[in-house]
Amino acid sequence: MIRFITAGESHGPCLTAILEGFPAGLQLDIDAINRELARRQQGYGRGGRMKIEQDKVEITAGVRFGQTLGSPITLTIHNKDWANWQERMAVSGQPQGSPVTAARPGHADLTGVQKYDRQDIRDILERASARETAARVAVGGVAKQFLHGLGMNIVSHVTNIGGAAVDRQDIDYRFIANEWTGSDLNCVEPAVEEKMKRAIDAAKQRGDTLGGIFEVAVLNVMPGLGSHVQWDRRLDTRLAAALMSIQAIKGIEIGAGFTFAGLPGAQAHDEIFYDQSAGYYRKTNHAGGIEGGMSNGETIVARAVMKPIPTLMTPLASVDISSREQVVANTERSDVCAVSAAAVVGEAMTAIVVAEAVLEKFGGDSFGDVLAAIDHYRKRISR
Ligand SMILES: Cc1cc2nc3c(=O)[nH]c(=O)nc-3n(C[C@H](O)[C@H](O)[C@H](O)COP(=O)(O)O)c2cc1C
Numbered sequence: 001m002i003r004f005i006t007a008g009e010s011h012g013p014c015l016t017a018i019l020e021g022f023p024a025g026l027q028l029d030i031d032a033i034n035r036e037l038a039r040r041q042q043g044y045g046r047g048g049r050m051k052i053e054q055d056k057v058e059i060t061a062g063v064r065f066g067q068t069l070g071s072p073i074t075l076t077i078h079n080k081d082w083a084n085w086q087e088r089m090a091v092s093g094q095p096q097g098s099p100v101t102a103a104r105p106g107h108a109d110l111t112g113v114q115k116y117d118r119q120d121i122r123d124i125l126e127r128a129s130a131r132e133t134a135a136r137v138a139v140g141g142v143a144k145q146f147l148h149g150l151g152m153n154i155v156s157h158v159t160n161i162g163g164a165a166v167d168r169q170d171i172d173y174r175f176i177a178n179e180w181t182g183s184d185l186n187c188v189e190p191a192v193e194e195k196m197k198r199a200i201d202a203a204k205q206r207g208d209t210l211g212g213i214f215e216v217a218v219l220n221v222m223p224g225l226g227s228h229v230q231w232d233r234r235l236d237t238r239l240a241a242a243l244m245s246i247q248a249i250k251g252i253e254i255g256a257g258f259t260f261a262g263l264p265g266a267q268a269h270d271e272i273f274y275d276q277s278a279g280y281y282r283k284t285n286h287a288g289g290i291e292g293g294m295s296n297g298e299t300i301v302a303r304a305v306m307k308p309i310p311t312l313m314t315p316l317a318s319v320d321i322s323s324r325e326q327v328v329a330n331t332e333r334s335d336v337c338a339v340s341a342a343a344v345v346g347e348a349m350t351a352i353v354v355a356e357a358v359l360e361k362f363g364g365d366s367f368g369d370v371l372a373a374i375d376h377y378r379k380r381i382s383r
């Protein structure tokens with residue numbers, strides 16, 4: 001079983017993740033994890049914070065001479081911005097600076113202070129902030145390398161920002177580089193990406209924000225990950241939950257997703273064929289690589305929609321939590337749009353779910369055991 005938790009406030013000293021369940025003997029490339037962290041920081045429309053941070057992971061447990069030991073792995077990312085927040089975020093002493101009291105609609109602010117009995121919204125927003133996703137991407141970096149070692153690859157691209165959308169069914173995921181392609185928004189169509197950028201410019205001009213949609217794909221997956229036998233073992237259940245756990249994500253589709261509503265069965269389902277060398281295959285992939293809660297061997301495809309960023313520079317109406325007076329919401333330095341960053345987080349969460357499903361099916365305390373079990377399985381299902 002893979003499990004991990006993260007800790008850390010957005011403007012505290014660091015973010016930390018403790019990760020357990022990966023086998024021993026996995027070769028870890030720290031630079032590759034740092035490249036994932038750098039990809040998460042990019043994207044047109046991101047705010048001033050990303051100019052301050054240069055996220056790098058520090059590993060303080062679970063790895064020796066570049067290989068996992070099978071023991072818990074501790075991953076830390078230091079916040080450079082901490083230097084500017086030491087007084088306001090001190091662990092001890094008296095509160096410094098004025099409290100944040102004007103709750104932002106769409107953020108955790110108001111409900112958080114009610115639930116946790118806080119008088120300063122900062123006590124909530126610091127942890128609600130998606131800064132936390134840097135820790136998840138570091139964890140996902142380990143999971144990605146595990147999957148890489150088994151021949152699997154996870155990619156993502158942005159399909160819609162503020163209504164500027166890629167309208168194509170023929171995306172060839174093999175050609176979406178697993179690295180950041182150099183394009184500003186990780187969109188496969190340059191003309192659409194231009195429209196997305198202009199929409200972000202216009203939103204920024206208005207003091208407004210945008211959301212959008214990203215798509216994640218898992219290539220070269222073996223059939224049989226997840227299970228039909230129990231609700232919480234279904235791979236689609238777990239993938240949807242993991243993607244939905246990303247801050248601001250409000251909807252998930254697997255494969256044809258919501259367009260299934262308009263399709264008759266004859267057009268919805270992927271017919272099955274067999275080839276001596278390729279084995280079973282489908283000519284279409286409306287199922288998005290998952291049937292009956294199990295990977296079916298086709299590319300896994302999931303999409304997630306992100307709501308617009310809640311911090312608006314032209315703020316919405318709100319209430320001051322100390323005076324109960326009608327005010328406008330708090331404004332802080334903020335992203336205007338972060339869909340391409342969320343896509344990188346989506347890759348990480350997908351990698352964690354798929355890696356966990358692999359380890360559940362194939363077990364193994366050492367990476368070699370996992371490889372041997374997969375080899376045995378592949379031989380059996382090809383007979
Ligand atoms: C990568 C990423 C960056 C984000 N940046 C900001 C931001 O700069 N300002 C902001 O108000 N919200 C930002 N958000 C969204 C908030 O974190 C999110 O809306 C908030 O935590 C409330 O959670 P909910 O949207 O899931 O209800 C970001 C989300 C992600 C995934």
Ligand SMILES: C=C(O[C@@H]1CC(C(=O)O)=C[C@@H](OP(=O)(O)O)[C@H]1O)C(=O)O
Nearest residue numbers: 047049128129130131134332333334335
């Ligand atoms: C720090 C990150 O994202 C942050 C997510 C975020 C929020 O409210 O979710 C608010 C902003 O933080 P700050 O107030 O420091 O500018 C974003 O920059 C990051 O992605 O690393």
